[in-house]
Amino acid sequence: MSGWPGSFLFGVYLFQRRSNIATEAGHAGHGAGLASASLRYAALLSPRVHAVVLRQLANSKGGLGEATETARAIDQALAAEARGDDADPMAGYCSVAYIEMEAANCNVRLEQSGQAAEIYQESLSHWPAVQERDRGLCFARLATANALLEDVEGAHQAAEQALVIAQRTGSARILNELYRLQPRLAPWRKLVEVSELNRELDRARHDEESRPITDALGSAVNLLPTATSTDVQDQQPRVAVLPVGSFEQHGRYLPLITDSAIACIVGQEIADAYPVHLLPPITMSCSHEHAAFPGTVSISAKTLYAVIDDIRDSLARSGITKLVIVNGHGGNYVLSNIVQEANVGGPTVSLFPLGADWDRARDHAGLVSDRHSDMHAGEIETSILLHAAPELVRDGYAEADHDSVPRPFLLVQGMGAYTESGVIGSPALATPDKGKAVLTSLTESFVLHLQALGEDQGIWRK
Incomplete structure (x- = not known):
């Protein structure tokens, strides 16, 4: 790709984006190929953008069950992040905590739930304050990893933390992650803490579904933007x-x-x-x-x-x-x-x-x-x-x-x-x-x- 500076970035973005879509759709091999194509332009990318592409490569490799290649891509992503700048206009969000959460996601794909839980826990100690929704998502995913480990208490505690952040930020993404957790906790549904968590999540789901049509542009389908003035100031769109x-x-x-x-x-x-x-x-x-x-x-x-x-x-x-x-x-x-x-x-x-x-x-x-x-x-x-x-x-x-x-x-x-x-x-x-x-x-x-x-x-x- 040649020409004006944005042209190769546009191509890299498309490859990376399509890699993510393909991997999430169950086509990890195709996803890995697209991520690798993005990395052909690594020398032209800022360190943080390079890190974003590498974490997507890791995601695809994890979907293929290639543990060694996954770990290598995560290590390279962390090294690229360390050379970067939080003010990167394209990928400033790609912090150490973000990459660690992605690494833990890969471990879940690789059926290494114990290692995933440890990494999620580590990343939670240093999420930037401006990424509260991502921190809540990390708590929700930690809850899932703990459920896979049959650590019911740990799953409950992480889920409660995620739910608090979801309610404070209005994040449907966190709630959806918690809804997917419920079937994993089904064997322990009679335990007091699991029963209470299910009631809280059922209430959250009911609140979304039962909002009247006159208010449907609000919480029911999450149609109105909920950003604050400071959110816009920080983002500078x-x-x-x-x-x-x-x-x-x-x-x-x-x-x-x-x-x-x-x-x-x-x-x-x-x-x-x-x-x-x-x-x-x-x-x-x-x-x-x-x-x-x-x-x-x-x-x-x-x-x-x-x-x-x-x-x-x-x-x-x-x-x-x-x-x-x-x-x-x-x-x-x-x-x-x-x-x-x-x-x-x-x-x-x-x-x-x-x-x-x-x-x-x-x-x-x-x-x-x-x-x-x-x-x-x-x-x-x-x-x-x-x-x-x-x-x-x-x-x-x-x-x-x-x-x-x-x-x-x-x-x-x-x-x-x-x-x-x-x-x-x-x-x-x-x-x-x-x-x-x-x-x-x-x-x-x-x-x-x-x-x-x-x-x-x-x-x-x-």
Whole structure:
């Protein structure tokens, strides 16, 4: 890779990211090959970025059961970290504690739970204060390692520490790790401490699932950003992400907030993977083609334009000049014009996902339908919600398929001319696994938009 300095970093990032995805999907051999490809450019990487790639190589080698190669990669990652700088804009988070946690994860993969527990415990003694969520994740993984060792007391103590941090930070990732711990503690479920932990985790799960729909953009599906002002100050993001949804009908089984929920879910996946400033959503937009259906509310295109223009001005005053609009509603045609006009003086705004991003996601997830036939409340939207927010999906989607191709006068006659139910697509084909794969692909595609904005040198996160 040659040319401007960011080009090789972009390639390295893609290899490393795909290595992580492949390894987590059970294809550790492919993951190891991709990580090794990233390391061809080791001489061009900062020490901390080099360390990130090496820990991913270790992760893949652990998945292959290659203990010696795993240990070698971890040692090399620690050596690279020692040469680095906490202020590294791409990988400053890659501390000794972070690498140690990854080393312990590898030991779990290698069925060396005793060694894993020792390493988790050691890393907990020196996590940076700004990485509290990672520290909580480490506690949760220590609990799992202790459960594998049948150390019930140790598992309980670590899990309680993780739960406290999860509740304080609102981390769904820590809670999900603890939910996976519960089956491992099942043989001891009658013990007082295990029974109490299960009750606490069941309450946490119930709180997430039972939040009313009017508050669904809060804890139930973790859609609103929870960062504090000091979080943003510490992170110093250069790119903001603005979800734009709608409030429109989606048949009898998906809520009016579907597009807003999906835009927020995609935005959160992006914020979990990249150092961006995630904004709360715009939840009403241009849904005029759905006006015949009860509950739909729209604003004018000029109002949506003005709101986004004001948001951009406010961001610029705080030093953030790049914006990615995550659009959850296909009828927001004005967003293309906003992006077009904003970039006259140079790349500052991108619209995501584009048609090509959605098509790659459909292919990656193995969706049966295509983008035109699966237009509304169909396979892709239902799959995403089944995975990320199943409490928003009501019964009935399995019998709701409706084919309406072509639709030549949709903008003239509206949705009512082509569907009585409000559905155009194949929701019966939806599955949670497809939704997860769609989000994985979209998260990977997002880096192309950072590159287009000239920000691909700041893409490194976990």
